Amino acid sequence: MDERIEQACRDAGRRRDEITLVAVTKVFPAAVIVEAYEAGLRDFGENYVQEFEGKQAEVRGLEGARFHLIGHLQSNKSRRAAELFDVIQTVDTLKLARRLNETGLRLEVMLEVKLSEEESKHGAEPEAVAELADAVRAQPNLTLAGLMTMPPWYDDPERTRPYFRRLREIAERVTRPGEPMALSMGMSHDFEAAIQEGATHIRVGTALFGKRKKA
Numbered sequence: 158m159d160e161r162i163e164q165a166c167r168d169a170g171r172r173r174d175e176i177t178l179v180a181v182t183k184v185f186p187a188a189v190i191v192e193a194y195e196a197g198l199r200d201f202g203e204n205y206v207q208e209f210e211g212k213q214a215e216v217r218g219l220e221g222a223r224f225h226l227i228g229h230l231q232s233n234k235s236r237r238a239a240e241l242f243d244v245i246q247t248v249d250t251l252k253l254a255r256r257l258n259e260t261g262l263r264l265e266v267m268l269e270v271k272l273s274e275e276e277s278k279h280g281a282e283p284e285a286v287a288e289l290a291d292a293v294r295a296q297p298n299l300t301l302a303g304l305m306t307m308p309p310w311y312d313d314p315e316r317t318r319p320y321f322r323r324l325r326e327i328a329e330r331v332t333r334p335g336e337p338m339a340l341s342m343g344m345s346h347d348f349e350a351a352i353q354e355g356a357t358h359i360r361v362g363t364a365l366f367g368k369r370k371k372a
């Protein structure tokens with residue numbers, strides 16, 4: 158995995174330390190997180206609040222580990238999510254941002270942007286991102302950390318590349334001067350293209366841990 162990321166960085170003319178590998182551990186037991194931590198990983202992505210709730214006792218003591226929620230969050234679960242996660246990557250409505258802020262817990266958030274036409278995909282419409290970004294900046298407990306997207310699934314990374322490029326263009330449009338803006342995009346099969354298009358966070362499950370059993 159490290160070799161693949163390093164090669165992608167060399168090809169893209171970027172430094173390895175610009176990229177955070179978020180290890181996606183959904184479906185796998187807490188022991189897999191602990192093992193990955195011992196192997197040096199520090200950022201972990203989980204899709205479901207409830208699933209991670211069941212693992213948290215075993216991973217809570219991992220010093221310096223950061224847990225990212227990368228699955229859709231319903232606003233009625235925002236308190237639990239704020240207690241469990243360090244970063245919520247899937248904020249897509251003003252209501253959810255407000256709910257998270259109201260928990261009083263400090264959180265980093267990314268805005269999930271919907272770039273695909275698929276009904277099942279969540280995320281804010283591209284036209285709504287600027288306003289949502291401003292709304293998050295106005296919440297005292299939230300730090301706007303970046304944008305995230307989940308393109309439609311294609312085997313061929315050249316077909317997801319245009320989505321990565323669009324997310325970067327949206328970030329360029331909504332970022333204020335000097336404001337850091339992460340780009341969470343790219344998964345096991347297409348993170349090289351994402352790194353070339355400016356990803357700062359790649360979310361990788363299968364390439365690290367093998368195929369998941371269907372939930």
Ligand SMILES: *Cc1c(COP(=O)(O)O)cnc(C)c1O
Nearest residue numbers: 181227344345360361362363364
């Ligand atoms: C499962 C998942 C990933 C990881 O996908 P892999 O193909 O296993 O690398 C990344 N992002 C999100 C939002 C996911 O749900």
